[in-house]
Amino acid sequence: MSTTPSPWATIRCDRTPAWAELHQHFEGEGRQFDLRQAFAEDAQRATHFSQHAPHLLADLSKNLMSRQTEALLLRLAEQCGVLAHRDAMFAGQPVNTTEQRPVMHFLLRQPAGTGAGQPWEKELGEVHQTLDAMLAYAEQVRADPSITHVVNIGIGGSDLGPRMATRTLEAFKVPGKRFLFVSNVDGHELTSVLQGLDARKTLFLIASKTFTTAETMTNARSARRWFEAQLGEEAAALMPQRFAALTTNIQGAAEFGISTTFGFWDWVGGRYSLMSAIGLPLAISIGARHFREMLAGAHAMDQHFLHQPPAQNLPLRLGLLDVWYRNFHRFNSRHVAPYHSLMFRWGAYLQQLEMESNGKRVDREGQTLPYDTSPIIWGEPGTIGQHAYFQMLHQGTEAVPVEFVVIKEARHTLEGHHAPLLANALAQAQALMMGRSDPGGQRHFPGNRPSTFLLLERLEPASLGALIALQEHRVFVSGSVWGINSFDQWGVELGKVLAKDLEARLASGDLQGLDGSTAALLRALRA
Ligand code: F6P
Numbered sequence: 001m002s003t004t005p006s007p008w009a010t011i012r013c014d015r016t017p018a019w020a021e022l023h024q025h026f027e028g029e030g031r032q033f034d035l036r037q038a039f040a041e042d043a044q045r046a047t048h049f050s051q052h053a054p055h056l057l058a059d060l061s062k063n064l065m066s067r068q069t070e071a072l073l074l075r076l077a078e079q080c081g082v083l084a085h086r087d088a089m090f091a092g093q094p095v096n097t098t099e100q101r102p103v104m105h106f107l108l109r110q111p112a113g114t115g116a117g118q119p120w121e122k123e124l125g126e127v128h129q130t131l132d133a134m135l136a137y138a139e140q141v142r143a144d145p146s147i148t149h150v151v152n153i154g155i156g157g158s159d160l161g162p163r164m165a166t167r168t169l170e171a172f173k174v175p176g177k178r179f180l181f182v183s184n185v186d187g188h189e190l191t192s193v194l195q196g197l198d199a200r201k202t203l204f205l206i207a208s209k210t211f212t213t214a215e216t217m218t219n220a221r222s223a224r225r226w227f228e229a230q231l232g233e234e235a236a237a238l239m240p241q242r243f244a245a246l247t248t249n250i251q252g253a254a255e256f257g258i259s260t261t262f263g264f265w266d267w268v269g270g271r272y273s274l275m276s277a278i279g280l281p282l283a284i285s286i287g288a289r290h291f292r293e294m295l296a297g298a299h300a301m302d303q304h305f306l307h308q309p310p311a312q313n314l315p316l317r318l319g320l321l322d323v324w325y326r327n328f329h330r331f332n333s334r335h336v337a338p339y340h341s342l343m344f345r346w347g348a349y350l351q352q353l354e355m356e357s358n359g360k361r362v363d364r365e366g367q368t369l370p371y372d373t374s375p376i377i378w379g380e381p382g383t384i385g386q387h388a389y390f391q392m393l394h395q396g397t398e399a400v401p402v403e404f405v406v407i408k409e410a411r412h413t414l415e416g417h418h419a420p421l422l423a424n425a426l427a428q429a430q431a432l433m434m435g436r437s438d439p440g441g442q443r444h445f446p447g448n449r450p451s452t453f454l455l456l457e458r459l460e461p462a463s464l465g466a467l468i469a470l471q472e473h474r475v476f477v478s479g480s481v482w483g484i485n486s487f488d489q490w491g492v493e494l495g496k497v498l499a500k501d502l503e504a505r506l507a508s509g510d511l512q513g514l515d516g517s518t519a520a521l522l523r524a525l526r527a
Contacts, residue, residue, distance in 0.1 A: 157270030297465030319477020
């Protein structure tokens, strides 16, 4: 019988009947499941576990699950109230429970004029006002030959998304401008980025949701000093044209001395903010039309997540597969392998998205969870990883699910590159699954190692937007099953507080109350 549980009460997934059934199923067929046998027994397996979603084709058939596994996972989603939770998010309810905020990054790509009667009608109007202003500014910068370098200063969601997307969509980049990113408080990064730049021709974008993040503020102040040192008396007059802030903290930006500001809202989480004003470096790089295409691609995936029936709902299927692997197979990590060299920040971007969202050990009520949550996400582009850690993926003692992203059409015109790239992606997935028999020998590949293929026709703004929204929603699904709040990040607080204290101690030499190891290291650093 179908129930519609309240999205607020945490339904402990491990207490549902479906969880118990999944356990039984795992102990029965799940643990011994063999992909090669599954393909031999089910001629329709590839078809059943493949599906189209906006801008991509997903092949889930090389995963360690049967039709029965998937049916039980879908039952789990129902009993955990995942779809009611999804609907609550899309209805603008405060699903970020610890901070009592709605979570509405989907509004950033919701078409204008579609808010009538919706609880977020007012917010949608503000989104489009800001979007129009930001894209008009982006076009102005694109057309301005006096700006040759754009330097984005930000960290976490204010860096990883824009950096990943700007690099990924480099084929669409405006000619004559370079896009540089500074994130680390380590001054080597800023120093190396600023080397040889002309302050008159450089636009700084200070990206920070809060406009208080220590690393970003330190880098922003150093950038301003560098700007003033180069321009002397001219600096004050040029500053409004060469510094812009992307933030929810308009006052903080004004106090810093920045008058050109593009705002966003506290209902956009940092790691979900690429499609807000935080995307300005990308918008300058690819232009307003392409930026809107990216939004449209993401919106199409939002609609897919909202309206596709569960059995054909790709974010739901992927998120449930993540739960199956983490809590039943007990896999620790997922390897993400984009077979496109310009997607070299894909792994880093997904690390924040998933591990900051779902790396939690308590449920929404603060109760300690008895099961594992976020896996470790890691990965580099193919074929590079093949010559490094794929050895472990094929012959190591642990299975690691791999998620390939493969692009059918290349944009470059070099002969003899793309076919080998595609063949390598196919070959890795095939080798992981099929293995090779050499019993007892060094050349034995056990096989039966799972992977997913996400296949895009082309890497372009719309398909990237869809791929990003797919990842956002699959993280929502697993977080929802686990009963956690995927939208806060209290785990980053403690280190920030301790770093402040230790910075003062590095100056003063005060060791009082410190643990033995930290005290010894501090002494060594001061010696
Ligand atoms: O420290 C974690 C974090 O709060 C992330 O969630 C966020 O993306 C990042 O810091 C940067 O924050 P801000 O955009 O406010 O500078």
